Amino acid sequence: xxxxxxxxxxxxxxxxxxxxxxxxxxxxxxxxxxxxxxxxxxxxxxxxxxxxxxxxxxxxxxxxxxxxxxxxxxxxxxxxxxxxxxxxxxxxxxxxxxxxxxxxxxxxxxxxxxxxxxxxxxxxxxxxxxxxxxxxxxxxxxxxxxxxxxxxxxxxxxxxxxxxxxxxxxxxxxxxxxxxxxxxxxxxxxxx
Numbered sequence: 250x251x252x253x254x255x256x257x258x259x260x261x262x263x264x265x266x267x268x269x270x271x272x273x274x275x276x277x278x279x280x281x282x283x284x285x286x287x288x289x290x291x292x293x294x295x296x297x298x299x300x301x302x303x304x305x306x307x308x309x310x311x312x313x314x315x316x317x318x319x320x321x322x323x324x325x326x327x328x329x330x331x332x333x334x335x336x337x338x339x340x341x342x343x344x345x346x347x348x349x350x351x352x353x354x355x356x357x358x359x360x361x362x363x364x365x366x367x368x369x370x371x372x373x374x375x376x377x378x379x380x381x382x383x384x385x386x387x388x389x390x391x392x393x394x395x396x397x398x399x400x401x402x403x404x405x406x407x408x409x410x411x412x413x414x415x416x417x418x419x420x421x422x423x424x425x426x427x428x429x430x431x432x433x434x435x436x437x438x439x440x441x
Contacts, residue, residue: 272297272298272299272300273298273299273300273332273333273399273400273403274299274300274302274330274331274332274333275292275299275300275301275302275331275332275333275334275335275399275403276302276303276304276310276313276314276331276333276334276335276336277289277292277301277302277303277304277335277336278303278304278305278306278307278309278310278334278335278336278337278340278345278348279303279305279336279337279340279366280305280306280337280340280341281337282305284337284389285303285305287390287391288301288335288366288391289301289303291391291393291395291396292396292399295393295396295397295400298400299396299399299400302331306340306341306342306343307336307340307342307343307344307345307347307348307351308342308343310334310336310348311343311348311351313331314331314334314352314355314361316351316352316355332361332362332403333361333362333363333364333384333399333402333403334348334352334361334362334363334364335363335364335366335387335399336349336363336364336365336366337365337366337367338365338366338367338369338374338378339367339368339369345365345366345367345378346365346374346377346378346381348363349363349365349378349381349382349383350381353381362384362402362403363382363383363384364383364384364385364386364387364398364399364402365378365383365385365386365387366386366387366388366389366391367386367387367388367389368388368389370388374386384402385398385402
C-alpha cells in the first residue's frame with residue numbers, strides 16, 4: 250500500500266532505458282494509479298520488451314509528447330522516442346478519445362499508434378475510436394495477449410512516407426499483355 254501511495258503523489262513517472270533502443274517505449278495514460286500500476290507490471294513482465302512511461306492525464310501526455318506550446322520540464326517525445334500510446338478512455342479534463350484525436354491531428358514526422366483501453370464494452374465508443382484512427386480498443390483488465398498486440402502495433406510502424414512518393418506509370422508505358430499478366434488474382438473471388 251505504501252508503494253501505491255507514493256505513486257499517487259507522483260504526477261508523472263519517466264523510465265529511461267540506457268541499454269539501447271531495443272525496447273518498445275510505451276506511453277501509458279490513465280488517471281487511476283492502480284490501473285497504471287497493473288498495466289506497468291503486465292508490460293514489464295512481457296519478456297522485458299517494454300519500457301513504460303506513465304502519465305496520469307491526457308494533458309500530461311500532451312506535455313510528454315511535446316504537443317503543448319508551453320515550455321515543459323518533461324523530455325520531449327523525440328528524446329524519449331515513444332513508439333506507442335496506450336490510453337484510458339474515461340479521464341477527467343481530456344478523455345482518451347480527445348488525446349487520440351490530438352495525436353492523429355498533430356503534424357508529426359511519424360504517426361504514433363494509439364490504443365484505447367476501457368472497462369466499459371460500448372460498441373459505439375469502440376467504433377468511434379477506431380474510425381478516428383485508434384489501432385485497437387482493449388477491455389480492462391489487460392491480458393498477456395493485449396501486450397503481444399501492442400508490441401506488434403509498435404513494430405509495424407515506421408517513418409510515414411511522404412505523399413506523392415509512389416511511382417505511377419502512364420497507360421502508354423504498360424503493354425496490354427504485361428498489365429493483364431501481372432494482375433493479382435484473389436482466390437475464391439469472382440468478378441461479375
